[in-house]
Amino acid sequence: MLEGRSCLISRSLPSSCEQESKWVYMTYHLLEITSNKRPITVELGEQDEDGTAKRPRNPKNPDIPNLEETGLPVDQSDSQGGDCPYPNSDSLINQIGRDNSINCLARCNRVDYGALACLNRGFHSVIRGDELYRLRRQMGIIEHWVYFSCNVREWEAYDPNSGRWMTLPKMPDNECFMCSDKESLAVGTELLVFGKGIRSHIVLKYSILSNSWSTGIEMNSPRSLFGSASLGEKAIVAGGTDFYGNILNSAELYDSEKQTWMTLPNMNKPRKMCSGIFMDGKFYVLGGMVSSTELLTCGEEYDLEKGTWKVIPNMSSGLNGARGAPPLVAVVNNELYAAGYAEKEVKKYDKQNKSWVTLGRLPERPDSMNGWGIAFRACGERLIVIGGPRVYGGGMIELNSWIPKEGPIEWNMIASKHSGSFVYNCAVMGC
Structure with a gap:
């Protein structure tokens, strides 16, 4: 045309x-x-x-x-x-x-x-x-953009459809917040970044409508190191730790249109360093730690209609690293995939047998440090791996894409640019 x-x-x-x-x-x-x-x-x-x-x-x-x-x-x-x-x-x-x-x-x-x-x-x-x-x-018109941060105050976005890179305005300068562990979540037309200040948790919100950062709405029970996922204009966060390091079993639902948090029923187990996904209309939390040394291999399923949690044994068995990095998981077309960063393998969850099946290899160049520093995300119908080889004084960030289908995995590098090669945070916005 x-x-x-x-x-x-x-x-x-x-x-x-x-x-x-x-x-x-x-x-x-x-x-x-x-x-x-x-x-x-x-x-x-x-x-x-x-x-x-x-x-x-x-x-x-x-x-x-x-x-x-x-x-x-x-x-x-x-x-x-x-x-x-x-x-x-x-x-x-x-x-x-x-x-x-x-x-x-x-x-x-x-x-x-x-x-x-x-x-x-x-x-x-x-x-x-x-x-x-x-x-x-x-x-039913949804475009997926990838947002990620390779430098403390800086975020970039990439649109796979047009092949364009976009640089967001720098985040507000807050030394304590920048030095803390941070989680990110894209929901509706917002990118939320969670961290800590001197005396409390902090939420920063980037809106694509105003192209600016502002203070986000605080949770009912503020937390960090939690699992999360979004579905349209709503998102769920689960587990994590409070400001004093206590591990939580609570969960909350965020509505970006109403700008409200709603407390959900508690999970069966407390957990931090966990991952969250939506699949088949339900929310799942996988893996994590129940203490500083004990890893969890079970997952939990939250039924939004019934408002109940159900434990799923061995749902994240073998996906957690020795140092507790959250499982790298993503859902494409209601199928769950994981990046086994130790073996550099891609796995798929067999829902019927409740087990993981190895499909093939991850891209070779992106390096991780015990699961940290790379991103594994679903971007529409694609699986995306974001990262780069570790080099002194900078490096190259690469975006590798694969559309799950029958046959062997074939990764396609769809974009690259000079940047820090360690991915601190990553989220995919679909709107």
């Missing part, structure tokens, strides 16, 4: 449906009519010298990027429109009305929202609001 032309719409649409393609095609041409100018554009496939996709440029000054690398809107709310050259109109696509305009936007790739937001205040307001993402969820 629109082959060989500059456009705001990526080749990889959320759906290949002919009707949806027509919506996006209509959006592109009507945006030109509405703005009476050509939108800010990026040549498809055009890259900088380091191999990353070029950012949209300011038409007034091609040497100045108009948008942040996140692909999200910069604040253009001042009366003159800031650097944005488009009208301060509150309208969308007048020819088809507001509802149809938003339906068009919902079908556009998220990486293009930053450029679309610069058309006028109306587009800017819609793209920075929750309405668009609620509609995308209702329509």
Whole structure:
């Protein structure tokens, strides 16, 4: 579609449906009519010298990027429109009305929202609001981006569909928080990072709507070293330790739309350094430690409808390292996979026999330190391994991808860049 032309719409649409393609095609041409100018554009496939996709440029000054690398809107709310050259109109696509305009936007790739937001205040307001993402969820349009941190205050994101890297604003400077153990969780349109301050736990929240960090909502029972997973706009955290190091068996559910935490029934066993996943509509917590020396091999299943926990023996047998790194697990199409970092193997959980089956090898280059320093995540229908070889004074971070299917594992390195090679935190946001 629109082959060989500059456009705001990526080749990889959320759906290949002919009707949806027509919506996006209509959006592109009507945006030109509405703005009476050509939108800010990026040549498809055009890259900088380091191999990353070029950012949209300011038409007034091609040497100045108009948008942040996140692909999200910069604040253009001042009366003159800031650097944005488009009208301060509150309208969308007048020819088809507001509802149809938003339906068009919902079908556009998220990486293009930053450029679309610069058309006028109306587009800017819609793209920075929750309405668009609620509609995308209702329509079943989900794009998965990987967010990870290889430096203490810095986060990067990668969109596998467009191949673009995005740099987030630096986290607020808090020396105690930066030196503490941190957990991360992507839920809805938020990235949450949990850590400790001098006297209490701290939650920092990055919103893709505002492209900024702020203070997040604290849990009812603040904790660290917990297991967690998200499903749409909701997430569950389980276990961990309180501020004084006591190991917890409590769990909580977070609703990112309501900005609330709800206490759930307690697990059967307390555990820290555990992992969490959603599978078949249920939440599972795997592995962890019940003391500083005792590893757990059982898992627990939480039924959201019944509100009950059930112990599953040997669910994480052999997945914990000697020093208690959380099991590296991920779910693709309701199938559970694990990275056996000691043997550098990929395993799959046999639900029927409740056992693990070895499928093949992990990528060779990413190194871990007893399970720390690499990330193993599900990103849509892909399994992603993020890490790099350990080298002095920096290194290269690599993203390896495999789409689970019949036959041997074949890893494909989809991206790499110069960075720290030790992954401190990683989360995948689907919205």
